[in-house]
Amino acid sequence: MIHLLKEVGRGKRGARDLTYEEALQAAASILGAEATPAQIGAFFIAERIKMESVEELEAFVKVSREYADRSFLHEGIDCAGPYDGRKSSFFSTLATAFVLAAADLPVTLHGTPSLPPKWGITLSDILAAKGITGPALAKDACIRAAKRTGVLYVDAEEWCPPLKHLRPIREELGMRTVLNTAEKFVDYSHSPYITFGVYHNTVFDRLSRLIMKLDYRKAIIIQGSEGSDELFIHRPTRTYRIENGKASLQIIDPEAYGLDVPVPEIGWTPSEQADATAEVLLGKGDLAFIYQVLLNGAVRLQLADKVRSVEEGIYTCKALLDSRRPWELYSNWLSLLIESTANGDAVSPMVRHASQ
Known part of the structure; x- marks a missing residue:
């Protein structure tokens, strides 16, 4: 993570966009909790100053999707x-x-x-x-x-x-x-x-x-x-x-x-x-x-x-x-949704009123 921070954190003139492969590494380190809190915070601030590139955003979307529970529930x-x-x-x-x-x-x-x-x-x-x-x-x-x-x-x-x-x-x-x-x-x-x-x-x-x-x-x-x-x-x-x-x-x-x-x-x-x-x-x-x-x-x-x-x-x-x-x-x-509560309570007054 340190070598990636050096690339994005050199200031407005010195910083460069990460390649897609580099951005994947950064996203994996951050979303996978491998980077330290200090490194994560520094990366976020450096990217905010530099402005994220399309490739960097795409990498973070890809890794986020890999960690997410995604369902083919409905096409909408x-x-x-x-x-x-x-x-x-x-x-x-x-x-x-x-x-x-x-x-x-x-x-x-x-x-x-x-x-x-x-x-x-x-x-x-x-x-x-x-x-x-x-x-x-x-x-x-x-x-x-x-x-x-x-x-x-x-x-x-x-x-x-x-x-x-x-x-x-x-x-x-x-x-x-x-x-x-x-x-x-x-x-x-x-x-x-x-x-x-x-x-x-x-x-x-x-x-x-x-x-x-x-x-x-x-x-x-x-x-x-x-x-x-x-x-x-x-x-x-x-x-x-x-x-x-x-x-x-x-x-x-x-x-x-x-x-x-x-x-x-x-x-x-x-x-x-x-x-x-x-x-x-x-x-x-x-x-x-x-x-x-x-x-x-x-x-x-x-x-x-x-x-x-x-x-x-x-x-x-x-x-x-x-x-x-x-x-x-x-x-x-x-x-x-309200009926799905673990304790099986009746519908709350607010929801009951909304259903009337």
Whole structure:
């Protein structure tokens, strides 16, 4: 590890990108717990200063996948949002997942408790607000719920143990590392489609080249709210669409579909995120949040060739919401997870209320 550190840690002018083979060595040492905490921290900081190359990112994805429990559960779409969570925006991915599942497009969601640099609300926090923690998120329980509903949630630190082992170092550093990108590409369900969120459009080209190497059938990189893979509803969103070995810039403007509305400012808590999700699936939520689910659902359906256009996708998602099928799937999913607790307790009051 020391000789690799010397190459990436020579400062902005002296540092060089590692070859793919060298990056594989570094990733194996770090994820395999062979490198010391000091070496791991130094490598992460040096890479942060230098900026990771496509080959370095690809190596960390490859090794992460080797350590992960990856299942051929269903052929669908992987929604890869930031593991450091949200602070000021609605987590529309959760509601959208059940709209997609109702349209026969299976969904894989994944995450962990919050990480730096944002330390925001994560999907894990929202599920905890519904009483779903610990045994309820065991692999078998999540797979069983996915088979019944079409939505898989992956606790990434359980399915890819090195991520759990490296958490203390990442928390001490308090900044983004190569893992912030690699962990979102583990692809736990071997999904042919992926939506991937980014903060800055400067990474579009680099990540599109990485995605081409990872052999997804189609992908869309979204410069979404708080670095998420969710399209804005109050302004246009920059995206990069990757298919057939090519990447193209697309600006998705909600105004073009009659969906542009102001977004309310909310100081979100996990419980408020959970409540807003339920309200949207019941058709009672704030119009901005409903429109956000419609637009994000439509773009994902179109990416996966379930509809011919975004317009058709919007009508499809609206009809599904009106049918209450996504709500039924969500309620069933919550119940299946909570029923998987090791002590066999009855459904918690919060989940029981959500199912009514």
